[in-house]
Amino acid sequence: MPTTSAPTTHRWTRQEYHALADAGFLGEDDPVELIEGEIVQMSPQNTPHAVAVRLARRVLQRIFPGDEYLVDEQLPLALGPDSEPEPDVSVVEGNPRDFLEEHPASAVLVVEVADASLQFDRTRKRELYARYGLPEYWIVNLVDRHLEVHRAPTDDAYAETTVHSADDAASLRNHSVAVSDLLP
Numbered sequence: 001m002p003t004t005s006a007p008t009t010h011r012w013t014r015q016e017y018h019a020l021a022d023a024g025f026l027g028e029d030d031p032v033e034l035i036e037g038e039i040v041q042m043s044p045q046n047t048p049h050a051v052a053v054r055l056a057r058r059v060l061q062r063i064f065p066g067d068e069y070l071v072d073e074q075l076p077l078a079l080g081p082d083s084e085p086e087p088d089v090s091v092v093e094g095n096p097r098d099f100l101e102e103h104p105a106s107a108v109l110v111v112e113v114a115d116a117s118l119q120f121d122r123t124r125k126r127e128l129y130a131r132y133g134l135p136e137y138w139i140v141n142l143v144d145r146h147l148e149v150h151r152a153p154t155d156d157a158y159a160e161t162t163v164h165s166a167d168d169a170a171s172l173r174n175h176s177v178a179v180s181d182l183l184p
Helices: 014-022 049-061 118-131
Strands: 030-036 036-043 069-073 091-092 109-114 134-140 146-154 157-164 169-172 177-179
Touching: 014 169, 030 118, 049 091, 049 109, 049 177, 109 118, 118 134, 118 146, 118 157, 134 157, 157 169
Parallel strands: 109 134
Antiparallel strands: 030 036, 069 091, 091 109, 134 146, 146 157, 169 177
């Protein structure tokens, strides 16, 4: 009798993921991200989510000077060979032409705006960002209307987590960020 093996899942590399897009299997506007070898379909953005993304970007652009940092909105980060998340907002050190050959492989800060994606952002995304040493990860939590700040990455987790209510402020690079400025 022939030996059979249990079914396995194909884990995609970033290179294969880009080849799928180049071949037309993934469109530029398809709401997908490559997370740890899996092509994950993201929920469409509702209006409050889109407003919160714009608010976060506006706040961060005031803190991070444009001649040293890029404050990107939903652009890819190349995290290892099998992950290419597109955080809602990221702060990347450098200038646009620094990334002609490859997407940024790190960020000073990543921000996810979470409503339907809250559990995913608190688990898979947090673990991924910590594993690649991203020093600060914020979740603008639209469900509970607060800001979750994760700092000091260690392995697959962050050593420091604080939660700031809508009436609070969070500190960032000697600046105070009113949580209400991030919430729609």
